[in-house]
Amino acid sequence: MKEGMQHTQVEPGRRYDVFHTDCPARDMVDHVTSxxxxxxxxxxxxxxxxxxxxxxxxxxxxxKMLSQTLRTLVRDGLVRREVEPTTPPQVTYGLTEFGRDVAEPLTDLFDRITRWLPPRTAAATG
Incomplete structure (x- = not known):
């Protein structure tokens, strides 16, 4: 059984006003960047x-925090949750197409940050 909302890309002229307080995209940005x-x-x-x-x-x-975060990301359609009907049930999480699209620039951001950080020393890695 798979859980998660399905999203499709919006036409270029029909974007959300992310600076408006009632914009649903703002909530999703808050969830992604939590x-x-x-x-x-x-x-x-x-x-x-x-x-x-x-x-x-x-x-x-x-x-607790991982469960809450996963529940939110599944509801937003970024993560899919698959339950195998075994005893006990096996639950697997993965990215939806939308989730992969959102996660890609996040990974790029971290790659850029780590390229600019000074090299770690043996004392710093502990």
Whole structure:
């Protein structure tokens, strides 16, 4: 069973007014750029992951915050949730086409940032 909203691209002349407080795109930007949303999208760029694999890949996120973030991103149509009817159920998360499109520039942003950071020293890696 797959969960998640399906999105299609909007015609070029029919954009949202993202500077207006009632714009639904603002909410989605808040979800994508939330403390954990950005990390979930980047982690899933490498492929589908089960909940605990995703939690392991994002150091510092609690189960509660990861669950809330995933629920929001699934509702927004950026992440898909697939449940295998096994005992116990196996849940896998992956990016939708929309999610891949949104995550790509985020990954590029982090690549650019890390190119400009000074090299890590052995003392800094701990």
């Amino acid at each position: 403390r954990w949303g950005i990390w979930v999208l980047i982690s899933l760029r490498g492929g589908d992951l089960r909940f605990y694999e995703l939690r392991e890949s994002i150091q510092g996120v609690s189960e």
